[in-house]
Amino acid sequence: MRLIGLIAIALVLTLASLAAEAQPAAKIPRIGLIHVCLDHDPPGLAPLRKSLRGLGYEEGRTIHLDYRNQVDEDAARATAQAFVRERVDLIVAFENQAVRAVQAATSQIPVVFAHVSDPVNAGFVKSVARPGGNLTGVADYLGELQDKRLEILGEMVRLRRLLILTDPTDPVTPRLTGDIARAARQLKIELVERRASTEADLTKIFSALKKGAVDGMVIISPKLITNFPGQILRLSLEHKIPFGHHRDALVEQGALFSYGPDYMEVGQHIAGYIDRIVKGARPADLPIQQAARLRLVINLKTAQAFGITVPQSVLLRADQVIE
Secondary structure (H helix, E strand, O other): OHHHHHHHHHHHHHHHHHHHHHOOOOOOOEEEEEEEOOOOOOOOHHHHHHHHHHOOOOEOOOEEEEEEEEOOHHHHHHHHHHHHHOOOOEEEEEHHHHHHHHHHHOOOOOEEEEOOOOOOOOOOOOOOOOOOOOEEEEOOOOHHHHHHHHHHHHHHOOOOEEEEEEOOOOOOHHHHHHHHHHHHHHHOOEEEEEEOOOHHHHHHHHHHOOOOOOOEEEEOOHHHHHHOHHHHHHHHHHHOOOEEEOOHHHHHOOOOEEEEEOHHHHHHHHHHHHHHHHOOOOHHHOOOEOOOOEEEEEEHHHHHHOOOOOOHHHHHHOOEEEO
């Protein structure tokens, strides 16, 4: 009897082992991530990875992230098409150019976007509350933040003439130019518009500016903000033309200040979308979110180099001061 019992136990264990082997391995979600501009990663990328770990995902084991940084929108479009052919489970598109590329490539694969100007006016979603398609995400630096950056710059510098850089090939340029024009009229600031689409255009613009011709600068078009931040910063420092940005990292490199979202919060939002979508939620049912926390970072070294005295009232509002 004892022998029969041992045989029965061995048989049960063998069958259990065979049954376990027969079970299909759990599918690991594959996420394609696209960004345009080789000189930096999107500010939400590192916080996204950290937030996914906080949700229990382990990169390479329980989730696969395929991040591809592209030189321009055409390359982003090719990458989006490749992700569609490879049947990724979800695409994360950082900034307007990547979102446009992905939107043109698929209406089926779920898409989560971040760092966009205005998803409704850009045509990415039908409404903030009801996106209505395969796209949803975080609207984390809408046009009104540009107005606020102009106000902050005006508190630091006496703004009479303001250089605005626009890219005529960017679809949102006309609307954002209109927004800044209205703000400038209220503040009685004369706008000096210069158009650029290439590095050569930017170099030519700054070379032609006479010393003291403008008191500050605003980068209007998202394509310029995304494609040439390093070059614009270098030219700004060479010609001592102050400007504000949305990324803390550029202030650390020498920009006068940044005013924009807390990107840790943005990363948490993106990770939350990914988590819900891979578990079955539809982008059409997930409302657009906007980062609630905003950060002001000031570079006092740059201010001193430009001969700018930053008012105490502005310093007291800053989340970080670089000295």
